[in-house]
Amino acid sequence: MSRAERLLDLMQKLRLYHYPVSGAVLASELGVSLRTLYRDIASLQAQGAQIEGEAGLGFVLRPGFTLPPLMFTIEEIEALALGAKWVADRADSSLGAAANHALSKIAAVLPAELRLELDSTALLIGPSLHPGVADETLRLIRAAIRQEIKLDLRYLDAKEQASSRVIWPCALAFFDQIRVVVAWCESRQAFRHFRVDRIQSVVCLDVCYPKRRQALLKAWREAEGIPARNR
Known part of the structure; x- marks a missing residue:
């Protein structure tokens, strides 16, 4: 591996961590000595990379820096x-x-x-089997998630029972055959999963829900027993 490739690899490793990571961990992942790692970090810092930290405390990359040219394997x-x-x-x-x-x-x-x-990639996507969902419905849900805004749904459950729900949407899951909104349901006072193809109507209430989306996702993962991702 050339030095340029090693520096790009180091930048990519640092981007994966959102908290300080020790030099020993980085050196191990890159297969280099600590001395080489510290020298490479100093080189990136000299080029403008906002890598904060020091030996013994760990390092973290602040956003906003890229190395030209754009290179991919x-x-x-x-x-x-x-x-x-x-x-x-x-x-x-x-x-x-x-x-x-x-x-x-x-x-x-x-x-x-x-x-x-x-x-000319030979990797192909097979035919989609998911039920048809109106573009506008998905766009509205995605916008509400980004803006942390409440939605008013008219929803048909698996038993074909209709109900009205006010939800705090925090994620949209794309499966091969269905799309599912993860949300806090005000009427149930709990997290619920809503299949998008069962949503009969949806209205944006233009009211922000009282928690941040990241906090809701963290609480949902804990409720579902989903291991936390690296932060």
Whole structure:
């Protein structure tokens, strides 16, 4: 591995951690000595990377710094192409278009040989089996999640019983056959999961719910027994 590749790899490792990580851990993951790691961190700092911390305390990368040129491995290119195709096929039209636009921006700055790999990838997405859902419904739900706004639903459950719910949406899960909103339900005073194809109508209340989305997601994971991700 060249030094340039090692520096890019170090930047990527640091991006994965949202809290200070020790030099020993980074050196182990990169397969280099501590001395080499400290030298590489100093080099990145000299180029403008906001890496805070010091030996013995740990290091954390502040956002806002990238190293040109944009470089990806062949497998990273395949992952990006496959992910964009999945989103374009499974999400609403505006999110699908955004995935394609993002891929086009990446392609525009790739070296010619990597652009060819992106354009000619042999990884394909199978036919979608999920029930049809109106684009506007998914767009409204996604917007409410981003803005932390309450939604008023008219919902049909598995027994075809209709009910009205005011929810605090905090996540939207895309499965192969269904889409599910994770939300706090005011009437049930508990987290509930709502299949999007069973939502008969949805109205944005333009009222922010009283908790941050991250706090709701943390509470939902704890309620469901889902292990916390690295932070």
